[in-house]
Structure formats: C-alpha cells, structure tokens
Amino acid sequence: MSYFTKLSSPPRVSPQPLSRVIKSDRTRAAILDSAFEFIWSHPFREMTVKSLMNQTGTGRSTFYRYFSDLHEVMEALLEMLQGEIFTAAQPWLTGVGDPVALMHETLDGLVRVCYQRGPFIRAMSDAATTDKRFEDAWKQFLEGFDDAGTARIESDQEQGLIPDFPARPVATSLNILDAYMLIEAFGQRPRKQQEPVRKALARIWVSTLYGSEWAEHKTSTLVRKS
Amino acid sequence: MSYFTKLSSPPRVSPQPLSRVIKSDRTRAAILDSAFEFIWSHPFREMTVKSLMNQTGTGRSTFYRYFSDLHEVMEALLEMLQGEIFTAAQPWLTGVGDPVALMHETLDGLVRVCYQRGPFIRAMSDAATTDKRFEDAWKQFLEGFDDAGTARIESDQEQGLIPDFPARPVATSLNILDAYMLIEAFGQRPRKQQEPVRKALARIWVSTLYGSEWAEHKTSTLVRKS
DNA sequence: TTATTATAACGACATTGTGTCATTAAGTCA
DNA sequence: TGACTTAATGACACAATGTCGTTATAATAA
Known part of the structure; x- marks a missing residue:
C-alpha cells in the first residue's frame, strides 16, 4: 500500500x-x-x-x-529485496567466532526474511524465466552469494576448519539449495512451517561444511580466529 | 529430428x-x-x-x-523425460548394499542424463512458472522423488545407518538441490563441466546422510541388509 | 493570483500472439 | 473409384504490448 x-x-x-x-x-x-x-x-x-x-x-x-516493461518493475523491486536478504546472511559470511553458531544465525535470518517476503521472492524467481535482462539480474544477485560463500569456505579451509575441496561448486550448490527450498516452502500461501525448513537446511549446511558431528547442535567447539 | x-x-x-x-x-x-x-x-x-x-x-x-496449448506439448515431453530420470535415480532409491556406493551410482546417472538433456530440463522448469496446469505436473514429478527419497532415508534410519531426524524436509531439500543445480549447470550452453558438479552434489548428499567421514570416498563400510 | 512553460496523462493505433469455427481438402477403406 | 471420415485451412475475435501525437495539469515566476 x-x-x-x-x-x-x-x-x-x-x-x-x-x-x-x-x-x-x-x-x-x-x-x-x-x-x-x-x-x-x-x-x-x-x-x-x-x-x-x-x-x-x-x-x-x-x-x-x-x-519500459514489467520486468523493469521487477528489477526495481529486486533491488529493494537484495539488501534485506544480504543483511540477513551476514553473520556467517563475514562474522568471527564459532562458525556453526554463525551458520545457525544466518539461516535463522534467511528463513525469517524469506518467510515474510515469500510470494515476493517467488515472483522474482518466476520473472527470471521470462526475460533475458531480468534473468541476468537475478543470476547476478545469486552469484553475489556464491562469491561470498566461496570466500568464507576458502578462508575456513585455510584455518583447517573445513576439509579441502573445491569451494565454489559446493558454495553454489548450497546457495541454490537455500534459494529454491525457501521459495518452494514460503513462495505460495499457505506457507509451510518455518521450523522443519530451518532444521533441514541447517543439517545440510553444517554436515557438509563442518562435519555431521555438529549437525545436532547449535554451537561447536570450532573457533575462527582472525 | x-x-x-x-x-x-x-x-x-x-x-x-x-x-x-x-x-x-x-x-x-x-x-x-x-x-x-x-x-x-x-x-x-x-x-x-x-x-x-x-x-x-x-x-x-x-x-x-x-x-490445447504449448504447455500441453511440454506435458507430453515431460512424460518422456520422466522415465529416463527416474531410472537413473534407481540405484540409491531402491538398491541393496553399501549405500554410499549406491549414492554415487545414482548421482553419476543423474549427472549424465541431465548433462545430455540439459536445455530440455531447463525448458520444463521454465514452463512450470507460466502455467498452472503444467506447474502442477512438474511439481508432481519432483514430489515423486521426495516420496522415494523419504522412504529410503527412513528405511536407513531404522537400520541405524542414518541419524534420526525428520526425513521428508531433508529429502525435499536434497532433491531441490539436485534439480536446480543440474538445471543451472547444464541447462544452457555452454554447459559446465560434469566433474565438479558431480563431486559437489556427492559431498553434500553423503555428508548429510551418512556422515562427512565418507565424503571423500566412493564406498563405505556401511552395509544395508534386507 | 495568474501566465508561462515543462511535463505528466491520455486515447487511438499498429503489432503480435492466441484460440475458435465454418469451410475446404485430403486421406482411408469398401 | 466412390463414399465418407478426418485433417488442414484461413478468416475472425480477442487480449496484451508498446508508440505517438495531442491534451491536460503541474510547478514556478511575475
């Protein structure tokens, strides 16, 4: 309104x-x-x-x-959304301290924002299939997370917190997982419950990056220096 | 042709x-x-x-x-694809023996098929956003994998091979991961390399379900009875 | 307040694509 | 071949897009 x-x-x-x-x-x-x-x-x-x-x-x-057309409207709306989501993701992407705790903080934030803006995000993803220009804008938005996630993983690998594997394909995969799972769950009314979604995502991220022994916990004894 | x-x-x-x-x-x-x-x-x-x-x-x-319209054509094409993909996924979904090995077999098959049919699958996913009927058909196709994956996880949980957590949201998440990662990687020319994609998916699936200690291996000492 | 001028809003038009229908053409089988 | 079933056609109505010249309405300066 x-x-x-x-x-x-x-x-x-x-x-x-x-x-x-x-x-x-x-x-x-x-x-x-x-x-x-x-x-x-x-x-x-x-x-x-x-x-x-x-x-x-x-x-x-x-x-x-x-x-000039409907997709240009979507582009303007996407810019608005962008900040909101990127902010929510900050803790794990740039934070210092126990990475498992940061991971949970980030996922909590993402689930909250995506629950609130569900149909909106869904519309972005839909619009991306019907126009080349907007498809590129949406892809670039997602790639921002790939870059940030890759950087975080590589940095944790240097500290021995994450095993050595090619970071980017895993970062990309996990971001795609978030994006489309959240769209699927909250993109249309009635929206699904937040809790099972949050837990499933957390399990997958934590198991993959920090080891399945931490999958049941909200914190770990891993610590990030620097 | x-x-x-x-x-x-x-x-x-x-x-x-x-x-x-x-x-x-x-x-x-x-x-x-x-x-x-x-x-x-x-x-x-x-x-x-x-x-x-x-x-x-x-x-x-x-x-x-x-x-009656273009989406009905897509529906006919989807039916063709459906069998091909479901077949490729069979090993882990219904197979017997070392589940980690089966997991790799399934992912190998999926990557192969999706690489071959990339633009085609991409078109399905795009078409699903522009028509209610076809959206439902596509969703039902994906839900088939959710059901099968959930069943397999629950069955492995009963045997103590997978820790006890709600199976469905994790199965759904991992399927979404596959679907959209494969579409992203192979849905448009030039298609990405198969190897990094295969490895990233395998790492995530194996870490999440069977423990990150098996993430580097193509087999495990876990065995499925029955 | 009023005149001036920039600019916002309008409505008619051309274009593209969809889906329908009565009619025509072609194919199939005895 | 001839009967007759079924496929193909082209004209039509409709919906949506995007453009353009004209009209109306703001904001500002006198």
Missing part, C-alpha cells in the same frame, strides 16, 4: 529543480506499490500492465513513461 | 481401425519433434505455436487439433 509511496521523494541533493519533479516520483512509487501488492496475492504470470495501472488511477499507457 | 516421428505409430493392438488413424499420429509426432528441436536451441520463452508449426509444414491452426 504505502511501501514506496512513503519513500516517493528521495532526498534531492541537486541544486535547482528542488521540488519540480515531485508528481512523477509519486506516480512511479504508486506503480511499484501496485506491483508489490499485486504480487502478494497473484502469481507473477498474471501480472499485466493494465492490472497494475488499474490500481494507480492513471491510464495504462502512462506506465511506459516510467518503465 | 526423428525422436517422435520414429515412434509415430505405436503398435496398435486394437482390432478394426488398423491404419486408419495414421496421418494424425504423424502430425502429432511432427509437432513434438519440432518442440524438441526448438527447445534445444532456444529458451522456452521464445516458443510460439507459429514457431513450432513452421517446422512441420502444416498451418498454425492445425496445432489446436492436437494440443
């Missing part, structure tokens, strides 16, 4: 046209709001320009003044 | 209309061939009824005598 409308006029640092361009910002925000709302209760495949503009009061063709 | 044309006239056991319905079978097969070929070199999103019928010689509207 108001998610984007609230932020409709970003702080303008520019010199002259101080509040000259305000109306357009509000319309743009209205379109994003409309898409946000639409996605909450419909699959992405049912989204049309008409369906979005019906909710904004303005005519359909006005849409094209702000976005 | 000839994948379906060859099989165009299935052995008819029926009494009277022996070769009465032949022409229609050939056209249907031509459409399936056309779709099969199309998918090999184009993303699913570019497939149109026109693009398929151009390759068959017959006019566009004839398509609707055989299929």
Whole structure:
C-alpha cells in the first residue's frame, strides 16, 4: 500500500529543480506499490500492465513513461529485496567466532526474511524465466552469494576448519539449495512451517561444511580466529 | 529430428481401425519433434505455436487439433523425460548394499542424463512458472522423488545407518538441490563441466546422510541388509 | 493570483500472439 | 473409384504490448 509511496521523494541533493519533479516520483512509487501488492496475492504470470495501472488511477499507457516493461518493475523491486536478504546472511559470511553458531544465525535470518517476503521472492524467481535482462539480474544477485560463500569456505579451509575441496561448486550448490527450498516452502500461501525448513537446511549446511558431528547442535567447539 | 516421428505409430493392438488413424499420429509426432528441436536451441520463452508449426509444414491452426496449448506439448515431453530420470535415480532409491556406493551410482546417472538433456530440463522448469496446469505436473514429478527419497532415508534410519531426524524436509531439500543445480549447470550452453558438479552434489548428499567421514570416498563400510 | 512553460496523462493505433469455427481438402477403406 | 471420415485451412475475435501525437495539469515566476 504505502511501501514506496512513503519513500516517493528521495532526498534531492541537486541544486535547482528542488521540488519540480515531485508528481512523477509519486506516480512511479504508486506503480511499484501496485506491483508489490499485486504480487502478494497473484502469481507473477498474471501480472499485466493494465492490472497494475488499474490500481494507480492513471491510464495504462502512462506506465511506459516510467518503465519500459514489467520486468523493469521487477528489477526495481529486486533491488529493494537484495539488501534485506544480504543483511540477513551476514553473520556467517563475514562474522568471527564459532562458525556453526554463525551458520545457525544466518539461516535463522534467511528463513525469517524469506518467510515474510515469500510470494515476493517467488515472483522474482518466476520473472527470471521470462526475460533475458531480468534473468541476468537475478543470476547476478545469486552469484553475489556464491562469491561470498566461496570466500568464507576458502578462508575456513585455510584455518583447517573445513576439509579441502573445491569451494565454489559446493558454495553454489548450497546457495541454490537455500534459494529454491525457501521459495518452494514460503513462495505460495499457505506457507509451510518455518521450523522443519530451518532444521533441514541447517543439517545440510553444517554436515557438509563442518562435519555431521555438529549437525545436532547449535554451537561447536570450532573457533575462527582472525 | 526423428525422436517422435520414429515412434509415430505405436503398435496398435486394437482390432478394426488398423491404419486408419495414421496421418494424425504423424502430425502429432511432427509437432513434438519440432518442440524438441526448438527447445534445444532456444529458451522456452521464445516458443510460439507459429514457431513450432513452421517446422512441420502444416498451418498454425492445425496445432489446436492436437494440443490445447504449448504447455500441453511440454506435458507430453515431460512424460518422456520422466522415465529416463527416474531410472537413473534407481540405484540409491531402491538398491541393496553399501549405500554410499549406491549414492554415487545414482548421482553419476543423474549427472549424465541431465548433462545430455540439459536445455530440455531447463525448458520444463521454465514452463512450470507460466502455467498452472503444467506447474502442477512438474511439481508432481519432483514430489515423486521426495516420496522415494523419504522412504529410503527412513528405511536407513531404522537400520541405524542414518541419524534420526525428520526425513521428508531433508529429502525435499536434497532433491531441490539436485534439480536446480543440474538445471543451472547444464541447462544452457555452454554447459559446465560434469566433474565438479558431480563431486559437489556427492559431498553434500553423503555428508548429510551418512556422515562427512565418507565424503571423500566412493564406498563405505556401511552395509544395508534386507 | 495568474501566465508561462515543462511535463505528466491520455486515447487511438499498429503489432503480435492466441484460440475458435465454418469451410475446404485430403486421406482411408469398401 | 466412390463414399465418407478426418485433417488442414484461413478468416475472425480477442487480449496484451508498446508508440505517438495531442491534451491536460503541474510547478514556478511575475
């Protein structure tokens, strides 16, 4: 409803046209709001320009003044989501201390965010199959996690916390596991329960990286220096 | 080219209309061939009824005598794929003997089939996002593996080979891992190398189910009775 | 407040794809 | 070959996209 409308006029640092361009910002925000709302209760495949503009009061063709197509709207929404998810994943990706505990912290965060934004993330993943440009954007989003995960694994390998194996394919696999399991579980109402999902993911990540002896625990005696 | 044309006239056991319905079978097969070929070199999103019928010689509207829409074609193709993949997965799902060895056998088979059919499987997964009916068919296909995997895990748990945890969410997770990792790696040319993918998947499956101490080996001393 | 001007919104149009239907053509079998 | 069943066709209605020239409405300066 108001998610984007609230932020409709970003702080303008520019010199002259101080509040000259305000109306357009509000319309743009209205379109994003409309898409946000639409996605909450419909699959992405049912989204049309008409369906979005019906909710904004303005005519359909006005849409094209702000976005070149529906996927460009999704791209704008993805940017919003990106920060939220990446933040949730931080503990294990960059944190210091017991890596098993960090792992649980990260998965807790991811499950929480994805539960809350489920249908939204689902829509992103769906939209990625129908447009080359957005497919690339989505892929790049996922690759960000591959890079960060690979770095963390390699760093832990240097410290002897994780056995020596090629880090990237495992990091990629585990990220794909997260992404699509979370989309599957929370992407459509009724959403599944959080607890079994969290536990399954934790078991797989911990067993694979730190050893199955820690799979039942939320902490370990492994410690990360530096 | 000839994948379906060859099989165009299935052995008819029926009494009277022996070769009465032949022409229609050939056209249907031509459409399936056309779709099969199309998918090999184009993303699913570019497939149109026109693009398929151009390759068959017959006019566009004839398509609707055989299929109600593009997704129904995909459904027919999915059935073909289904057997191939399920067969490849059999060793671990139903086999007897060292489960780690069986696991490797199954993953080898899956990687081989998915490498060969990559763009094809990718198209299935893409098509599942754009049509409710086909989405259900695809989901049911995946659920088949969830059921079989869950059964195998529970059975191994009873024998003490796998620790006691809720089997289904882990089975689901690991299947999602396979499906989307294989699609990601082999779904578009140039396809990635098979070896790193195979190894990453094996590491994750084995560590999670049978313990990370077996992750480096192709066999174990665990044995399955019965 | 009003005039000026930038720009947002509109509606009609061309285009592409879908799915239907009455009609025509072709194939199958006696 | 002729009868007649069934496949193929092309025109049509519909839905959605994206463009463009025109109109209406903001914001600003007098």
